[in-house]
Amino acid sequence: MNTTAAVANQSTPSNKPQKQTAKEVIAANIQSLIEQLEQGHSEALSTYLTAMGKFHNYSFGNILEIARQKPDATRVAGLYAWNQLGRKVKKGERGIRILAPVIGVRRTKDEESEKDTQTQNQAVLVGFRAAYVFDVSQTEGKDLPEFSGRVSGSAGEYRDRLVDFVIAQGIALEFKESIAPALGMSYGGKIALLPGQSSAEEFSTLVHELAHEMLHKAERRTATTKTLRETEAEAVAFVVGKTIGLETGRASADYIHLYNGNAALLTESLEVIQKTSAVILAAIENSAEGAAEEPALTRAS
Known part of the structure; x- marks a missing residue:
């Protein structure tokens, strides 16, 4: 691998176990976000x-780690990728530190393995170590292929893909004038949209x-407030819309009121926003996208 000594020195992960666990890294980043929000810096969200x-x-x-270390990152990958x-x-570029899982092998006793061959030498998560990725702006060389289907101000074909995904989940979709002035309503197994919205508005409302x-629509409804539920849904719409190129404005500055300094609540909320957004995006984006996605080595930390 042709890399300079300076790059190699800065990007080679340490073989020593990291002092911080994945949970501790997340907690530190969440606390940093809380401090920024409390100081009025809502752009951090x-x-x-x-x-x-x-x-x-x-x-x-790892998303929290990338955002903290390089907020303007757009596409990251490791040296090999x-x-x-x-x-x-x-x-001279400095790598973005993320956490990569360390996988070991759990060996079973002979008598146990004879009974069930599927349990022989199982791979197990031992811990995490530091790994380093770099943003595209930190690299040079061959031009990268542009992501297909990127839009600005119009949902384009993503709208149809989203509708297909909604229907595939067994959720009925209808357009009703009677829900005005609301742009959309969720009834548990059915979504109603107000007709006449722009492409971007309709897509965002449906998300x-x-x-x-x-x-x-399950146990989380009884465990959350209406304000928290609305803001989580709006945050998911922000993430998905922003990703496909819609002008979505900035995230709600009112998010600071959701947790009142409760780091555990903020962590839980951001996690469900991230997971829900990821499911929707995976359903509507082109399978050919993401040539420089995170390698398997550094996933699931």
């Missing part, structure tokens, strides 16, 4: 939510109502 869309194939903890794409990291269907 927009940065985290935008990162959720850009890097939805990454784990929640960039080299495979015909690009190399520029001299918002779909988020309610996915998040707030």
